[in-house]
Amino acid sequence: MKNCSSLKDIALAPSGKLKIDWVKPNMPVLNCIHERFSKEQPFKGLRILLCLHLEAKTAYLALTVKAGGAEVAVVASNPLSTQDDIVAALVDQGVRAHAWYGATEEEYTAHLHEALDFEPDYIIDDGGDLVSTIIRDRRELISKVKGGAEETTTGVKRLRAMDKEGLLPFPMIAVNDARSKFLFDNRYGTGQSVWDGIMRSTNLVVAGKTVCVVGYGWCGRGVALRARGLGAKLIICEVDPVKANEAWMDGFEVRTLRAAAPEADYFITVTGNINVINKNHFPLMKNGAILANAGHFDVEINKQDLAELAVSRRTVRSNIEEFTLENGVKVYLMAEGRLVNLAAGDGHPAEVMDMSFGLQALMVEYLTKNKDLKKHLYKVPDVIDDEVSLMRLTSLGLQIDSLTEEQEKYLADWQE
Template sequence: MLKESQIRDINLAPKGEQKLSWVQKFMPILNQIKDKFSAEQPFAGKKVVICLHLEAKTGYLAQVIKAGGAEVTVVASNPLSTQDDVVAALVQNGIRAYAWHGATDAEYHQHLKLALETEPNLIIDDGGDLVSLLHGEYQHLIPAVTGSCEETTTGLIRLRSMEKTGVLKIPVVAVNDAYMKYLFDNRYGTGQSVWDAITNTTNLVVAGKNVVVVGYGWCGKGVALRAKGLGARVIVTEIDPIKANEAILDGFEVLPMQKAAALGDFFITVTGNKAVIRKEHFSVMADGAILANAGHFDVEISKPDLKELAVSVRTVKPNVEEFVLQDGRKLFLLAEGRLVNLASGNGHPVEIMDLSFGIQALSLAYLEKNREQLRPGVIPVPTEIDQGVARLRLEALGRQIDELTPEQKQYLNDWAM
């Protein structure tokens, strides 16, 4: 027998309803998809589990999937990004939930288990925790799972490792790799939301400071671009020579982490890897350096090393921990080293997530529609979905673009011309 929702307080629902109403107004793509799903009922009789950061934008995605006929369960992909009022509003509107803000590691994993025990047919995941658990303790549920959609770079790294070793037993749509996802969500969404969170949390000026961006993927590009716009001097650290060259041509300094560590005022990690800032780097940082992570898991800034070096640790204001080192220097870690833009902020702008969640919703419908043809493995977002979301966005903006003439189409397709 399924357990009822496990949430903080159902009485918070009215405040959550206000948040959901606000984001809906600025998500025209999802609004159009909701109308389509309501009419076509692509998920009729299906169980869907959504494992994402549980805030208002995600909440509206869950409502859109429910409008398509699904029985929806939501569970948190990060315990510090859960907004209890939004979760309460979802439960009040017929969506099951297992999540609350500040869940312990044990509670977080128990919530994931409870979500899987609903026996889902379709999954939306963020970071790969749910799909990984499915392939571990809950393998017996795999035959009923049509497939999953993965939101993040970190999740796809894990899933491609599973695929390479022959472990992955379901098809997974690489939503993160869609052009309309990484060109906009990863770059502009991460760029704005990271700095919104850092400046709101610290109330410090960015202009004139040295910002070290660790990793120059699409998220790193966005963080560096916004830091430059705020007046910072930007230093990039990289392991990829091509990305390092790109950063140089974009106008940024490129240094190894050991040299950058001595120069930075703000450090933002966006690599998807572990311990990219560690003991030897903390040892040369300036007094007052700010440490923030914008990668999915809280492993990029080595908290064990930081605690080992510290003679005292205390919370000096919400989402700011002070680590006093033996020589008296103080380093400040934001949001426990978790995803700063969600654990210490409101996440990506609404319009940006409208693009990403439009792809999620349509990719989930694609999985269900093509369930007989798809095979296990990581698969790309179909071009028609990527292009379709782009066109929906242009329509929402009231913008038009050109189309090829028949002569132009022929010219592009005839090698002999």
């Protein structure tokens, strides 16, 4: 197994193990699932491939799946979020891995194909990279893979488009759309980890400055909420009139991006779309503006436009590149426009990823028990969604009320 992996340095394993040991006590839902999987072995004889950001929390998910009896392989979903010591720790514990920090585009693609050579029975995907690669280049695997689960908003969008066109090669479950995922991971997780990545990299104050959050979905809400808590003034840019109204009623300024460009000190894109900040906006920005992306792909801030407009560029700090424009204004791009919370930080806190990864583990188990599902995109069953949140409450020592039989009848019967 170890010889089949592609990694930077196996000698880094002890450091990675310490990181994994740190998150375990803070992931009680996954601990509970890990214990049950170890006893029941629901994945015995199966191969499961995970394409995720390779850091401590995802490593523990991989080890939990392995505890269920599976042969497990992992591959990175982003070359700048990979932590080489985590990859080494996984390989040292019998997980096949294909990733290293800073992989080139060619290396990243090669890693995806090496991972797919594993011929998995089930997949856990992030951003739809595995599914897209199978459809485009590895169609021989369509009959082998029995199903999978998707982690992100961007991935679900891609899968929904595939499903609409009838191209989805096997059943996939939209874990991102579960309440126990997006209400916590997307909102509180993204909000905290984005600012963690920005602040540790810049070492600059946030209070009193103006932050422009582009996109007011659940991730954007979280980023804005944390910025307000840090003392910033907020401008929200949106294309969805309902979300724009929501941002306004949450107490934020709502403007077009061109109107916001001259005022903001920080720009954070959270849209999942392409070419959001581009050549129409960069020349309008104030000197010292900081650009960061919290969407899945590095396409929201147009890096080509920025490079073409710049008369010079240099790296001024780790994960910060300075671009000097023709008008003398200097703007700063963080983490090459990739996910700032993972490329410049450690990603979401363990407690919120505990719920997301608990869902991932349970949904792969669900797929093994429901082999008659058709080639469509499915939602997480409400009973499993509720189960994960109840497990989290139990771990906190919290109890909630239950509906009585009379109340359930009243809610279900229109004649009552």
